[in-house]
Amino acid sequence: MRAISTAEAALAARPRAYARSTDTRHRLVESAIETFAELGYEGATTRLLAERAGVNLPAIQYHFGGKEGLYRAAIEHIAAYVETCMAPAADRVRAALKCGKPPRAALLSLLTTLLDAFVALVIGDAKGESRKRLISRAEIDNFAALAALHESMMRQAIGPCAALVGRLIGKPAEDRKTVIRALAILGQASIFCHQGARRALDWQDFSDTRVREVQAAVRGQTRAVFRAGAGR
Amino acid sequence: MRAISTAEAALAARPRAYARSTDTRHRLVESAIETFAELGYEGATTRLLAERAGVNLPAIQYHFGGKEGLYRAAIEHIAAYVETCMAPAADRVRAALKCGKPPRAALLSLLTTLLDAFVALVIGDAKGESRKRLISRAEIDNFAALAALHESMMRQAIGPCAALVGRLIGKPAEDRKTVIRALAILGQASIFCHQGARRALDWQDFSDTRVREVQAAVRGQTRAVFRAGAGR
């Protein structure tokens, strides 16, 4: 959709050792996540981004090579967040599947654990409200900058989920049918980051108890899907 | 997010009887759907919108009161499309639930029919590619203009689905748990309109056979969920 800025190389070469500098960059990225999430890429003006971060306008140019560089940094920050949230569950899945064939109950347990983490990620805490909205945007706008985020989601959510579903239905993890069903399973959770879902529930935000309610529903339905080795 | 334009009233009062006028408006709306879907609200410039429609720049101002009016018209066009796609299935659900208590098998049949329509809508034909992308955007940007679309989705998809799920699990359609589970069921389908899902499947577009594959998977899993009156 957008070309990669040529300022990228210049930025990568820039030394970034000073303490004050990292603080400025951090504040800029943190507030950029919220502003981009709220207003979108075009809607978030550099002036607003600078103002909300408490820095001056040229700081964006100086530290990130421009608006797109800041956006990229924000996306990468979120990708790291995704890794943090999903890694424990995803790693456990990988470890369990690497050696031997876990029993069906163990596979289901791993899957529900993974789904719990995924639910918490996509509908999670109020602090992550902006993050998940940016993730949603990332699913639509296909900026080059979003590649990192897509990759994280793939490696930590879709991949492990497909691996488990493949074992449960007796097909390779890469099989088309396996991937489709894994996506459908994850979709149960991902729909809750949409506005429409909140409107339907009349939920303005997601408290901890609400997250747990959704987790329980998704868990229950997923267990039902794979109960008798069936689901068609 | 954005205030309602004051040009709206002036536009509503404008006479629009001439034949050529309706043609211009139609071309403008049709191409605006694609352009807004591709570039977002801010990204789609009025010049590009006019050029792609083969009209001149002030036509947007003249016919729709401005850029936002055109956006609103595009959204309403899609809302009508949603109604067209979902109404047959949704109406059948309403009719069946109005009088008496259909047997479990009938409820499941209605639900899978509704889901088939929903899958076709959100991942549907290449012609509707832009439409569904705009729907996705609508789920994130909460423009006032999107109220019409939200309402259509609620009335034709979420509402009927919740009504069926309520009957299947023996709770009121408005019950929180019912709505959560209905959303999770629909989520199985809605995830496929995201870029991440396509990337995972390595699908650039959705052919008819692919749509049917997804429909079959969603149908199968949904039947499994409600098979034994279970799912927790």
Next chain:
DNA sequence: GCGAATATCTATCGAATGATAGTATTTTGC
């Protein structure tokens, strides 16, 4: 502490955007 490297700030540029003024053209009622 000195001086070079690094970071911040004020002021401003050129380009692009949405909108409009004013005029020409087309369409419809009669």
Next chain:
DNA sequence: GCAAAATACTATCATTCGATAGATATTCGC
């Protein structure tokens, strides 16, 4: 066909955007 309403077009405005120039202040190696 003709007048009047409705629509389309050309040229342009005021604003806002992202980016930069150039000067100043800060930081850290030594």
